[in-house]
Amino acid sequence: MIIDIHGHYTTEPPVLQAFRDKQLAGLADAMRKPATTDLGITDDDLVKSVQPQLKNQRDRGSDLTIFSPRAAGMAHHVGTEATGVEWSRISNDLIHRICQLLPDNFVAVGQLPQHPGAPPKNCIPELERIVSELGFVGVNLNPDPSGGYWTDPPLTDRHWYPIYEKLVELEVPAMIHVSSSCNPNFHHTGAHYINADTTAFMQLIQGNLFKDFPTLKFVIPHGGGAVPFHWGRYRGLAQEMKKPLLGDHLLKNVFFDTCVYHLPGIELLAKVIPVDNILFASEMLGAVKGIDPETGHHYDDTKRYIDQVKALGAADRHKIFEGNARRVYPRLDRLLAKRGHPGKQTHKEVA
Amino acid sequence: MIIDIHGHYTTEPPVLQAFRDKQLAGLADAMRKPATTDLGITDDDLVKSVQPQLKNQRDRGSDLTIFSPRAAGMAHHVGTEATGVEWSRISNDLIHRICQLLPDNFVAVGQLPQHPGAPPKNCIPELERIVSELGFVGVNLNPDPSGGYWTDPPLTDRHWYPIYEKLVELEVPAMIHVSSSCNPNFHHTGAHYINADTTAFMQLIQGNLFKDFPTLKFVIPHGGGAVPFHWGRYRGLAQEMKKPLLGDHLLKNVFFDTCVYHLPGIELLAKVIPVDNILFASEMLGAVKGIDPETGHHYDDTKRYIDQVKALGAADRHKIFEGNARRVYPRLDRLLAKRGHPGKQTHKEVA
Numbered sequence: 001m002i003i004d005i006h007g008h009y010t011t012e013p014p015v016l017q018a019f020r021d022k023q024l025a026g027l028a029d030a031m032r033k034p035a036t037t038d039l040g041i042t043d044d045d046l047v048k049s050v051q052p053q054l055k056n057q058r059d060r061g062s063d064l065t066i067f068s069p070r071a072a073g074m075a076h077h078v079g080t081e082a083t084g085v086e087w088s089r090i091s092n093d094l095i096h097r098i099c100q101l102l103p104d105n106f107v108a109v110g111q112l113p114q115h116p117g118a119p120p121k122n123c124i125p126e127l128e129r130i131v132s133e134l135g136f137v138g139v140n141l142n143p144d145p146s147g148g149y150w151t152d153p154p155l156t157d158r159h160w161y162p163i164y165e166k167l168v169e170l171e172v173p174a175m176i177h178v179s180s181s182c183n184p185n186f187h188h189t190g191a192h193y194i195n196a197d198t199t200a201f202m203q204l205i206q207g208n209l210f211k212d213f214p215t216l217k218f219v220i221p222h223g224g225g226a227v228p229f230h231w232g233r234y235r236g237l238a239q240e241m242k243k244p245l246l247g248d249h250l251l252k253n254v255f256f257d258t259c260v261y262h263l264p265g266i267e268l269l270a271k272v273i274p275v276d277n278i279l280f281a282s283e284m285l286g287a288v289k290g291i292d293p294e295t296g297h298h299y300d301d302t303k304r305y306i307d308q309v310k311a312l313g314a315a316d317r318h319k320i321f322e323g324n325a326r327r328v329y330p331r332l333d334r335l336l337a338k339r340g341h342p343g344k345q346t347h348k349e350v351a
Numbered sequence: 352m353i354i355d356i357h358g359h360y361t362t363e364p365p366v367l368q369a370f371r372d373k374q375l376a377g378l379a380d381a382m383r384k385p386a387t388t389d390l391g392i393t394d395d396d397l398v399k400s401v402q403p404q405l406k407n408q409r410d411r412g413s414d415l416t417i418f419s420p421r422a423a424g425m426a427h428h429v430g431t432e433a434t435g436v437e438w439s440r441i442s443n444d445l446i447h448r449i450c451q452l453l454p455d456n457f458v459a460v461g462q463l464p465q466h467p468g469a470p471p472k473n474c475i476p477e478l479e480r481i482v483s484e485l486g487f488v489g490v491n492l493n494p495d496p497s498g499g500y501w502t503d504p505p506l507t508d509r510h511w512y513p514i515y516e517k518l519v520e521l522e523v524p525a526m527i528h529v530s531s532s533c534n535p536n537f538h539h540t541g542a543h544y545i546n547a548d549t550t551a552f553m554q555l556i557q558g559n560l561f562k563d564f565p566t567l568k569f570v571i572p573h574g575g576g577a578v579p580f581h582w583g584r585y586r587g588l589a590q591e592m593k594k595p596l597l598g599d600h601l602l603k604n605v606f607f608d609t610c611v612y613h614l615p616g617i618e619l620l621a622k623v624i625p626v627d628n629i630l631f632a633s634e635m636l637g638a639v640k641g642i643d644p645e646t647g648h649h650y651d652d653t654k655r656y657i658d659q660v661k662a663l664g665a666a667d668r669h670k671i672f673e674g675n676a677r678r679v680y681p682r683l684d685r686l687l688a689k690r691g692h693p694g695k696q697t698h699k700e701v702a
């Protein structure tokens with residue numbers, strides 16, 4: 001089974017964005033508030049809207065996508081905390097419906113109603129709801145709810161601890177994923193996303209978060225930002241700070257996805273990051289949808305790159321494509337086991 | 352000749368930092384202002400202070416370091432614009448003296464008295480002074496004078512044009528280099544520096560700056576931040592924005608140094624970035640001073656990595672170690688030619 005752990009719902013029916021417009025317009029003029037949160041999106045609309053993803057799964061050879069609301073759409077810095085709560089519920093509910101309609105293709109990860117300056121614990125009711133009631137297997141956690149001004153504390157600050165306690169209790173990992181940028185210095189997918197990945201990893205080096213939360217798991221997307229390219233720098237900085245080796249300090253808890261859109265990048269990732277810490281992902285339909293003229297294939301068809309890395313054996317590939325995802329997302333593992341995909345046994349057979 | 356284009360004066364005599372303390376203390380209590388800007392640092396003090404750099408040059412086999420004030424020390428966000436002007440002058444003057452005392456080992460690059468929110472044109476007098484009077488061959492330009500809050504406009508904004516006009520007129524390149532971070536989210540050498548490199552490159556993709564300044568040259572340090580690792584993403588984003596191929600859009604004007612502290616990173620850099628755009632640098636004594644237990648050598652002994660990249664031929668190495676630096680820093684080229692290093696001829700012989 002090939003699990004793509006990083007897909008966002010970027011093909012939403014237009015009525016969702018129209019609702020968001022009205023919701024935000026309502027802040028300026030109460031007359032413009034949407035009359036209802038029932039968007040009238042039918043099951044047929046939903047199934048139709050994800051045909052591009054289903055086609056990519058078929059064409060590229062993946063089975064299951066871990067699916068969450070559009071990352072840039074979360075926009076935690078926009079509106080009020082109350083509009084954010086409503087927006088998160090609606091966005092998560094659509095994901096839930098898609099995953100109910102197409103359970104073999106999608107498993108749900110949620111958005112949290114974070115807000116700049118607001119205590120992360122305010123997100124716990126929605127986190128509880130999507131995991132305990134709706135069966136989501138993970139969440140996206142925005143390390144910069146300000147949208148590019150970085151005015152909240154680092155991820156290692158106690159500010160964030162209530163949400164970590166709940167993540168641990170519920171056994172769900174968090175993907176550390178920023179949203180859109182309202183800072184003109186940062187293009188969202190070209191700078192803000194990648195910077196946030198790099199920043200989060202460095203914060204974790206500086207802190208000792210996993211001493212307090214030994215079972216907490218973070219996925220750093222986009223191949224870990226700049227981290228694998230600068231792996232020597234990070235090993236050296238940790239060493240100067242008298243931290244343990246990164247393998248002991250962070251790599252029981254921190255994982256990287258494969259959203260790196262060229263073969264040399266994936267080769268580097270596979271060379272420097274232990275195979276147990278790499279999870280297959282393509283972010284489709286995401287930041288870079290075009291065809292690479294140098295290969296004739298889509299930039300984000302990342303499975304092709306992994307298939308070409310000669311140093312990876314069958315057991316390694318199994319870990320990257322399935323085993324690691326099932327270890328990092330235990331609720332996904334249990335879901336798949338219940339559906340007749342034994343997972344760990346398969347893992348052992350291959351290894 | 353082996354030219355290291357990225358060295359900061361990180362071994363300053365303590366009296367310099369004592370002066371800075373007094374200068375900043377003077378903002379709170381005028382009684383504490385330093386009585387004089389004459390720090391009493393003798394030539395012997397200066398020569399003694401750079402013995403670690405000279406030892407590294409000998410041990411590691413480089414000849415000449417392009418030397419600028421401590422990057423984190425610039426701290427453009429600290430104090431007032433007036434203290435910044437004074438601090439830049441003093442910092443640049445020390446670099447000038449070192450380069451006069453040890454002209455075979457050091458060539459000077461300057462710091463600019465930038466200040467958050469202040470027009471970059473205010474830096475022109477100091478830029479004129481260090482280049483025209485003191486013979487500096489380049490400057491460090493901070494794309495975020497706020498120190499981690501990114502409150503000034505992107506590098507492609509007309510806000511920056513007066514300084515670009517002067518750089519072009521004086522024929523000096525700018526290294527795009529942030530300073531320390533006052534944002535607790537960003538470790539300076541582990542996140543802020545790398546993020547700034549990535550951010551600057553993405554800003555340049557979005558804009559068309561080199562249409563307006565076809566001869567302006569930027570060096571992006573630390574191997575270009577995350578850019579080479581995500582080269583596919585950047586090619587793909589440029590393509591979606593209908594920009595020319597990156598080679599045409601940026602690579603006549605934008606160059607990357609080799610401050611990447613492990614072999615796989617340097618291998619990737621050499622694989623995806625054209626050899627004409629790579630300039631040797633080690634940032635010594637910089638961010639990562641330790642010894643890598645995996646190799647037994649210093650992380651920042653980057654020449655060793657380049658020496659190990661099998662794909663690079665003799666002509667490539669000559670470009671990386673000397674030729675490209677002389678092309679990007681024309682005043683350095685002329686200086687060396689005057690001193691009997693012909694450069695271009697050597698280049699042709701090797702090629």
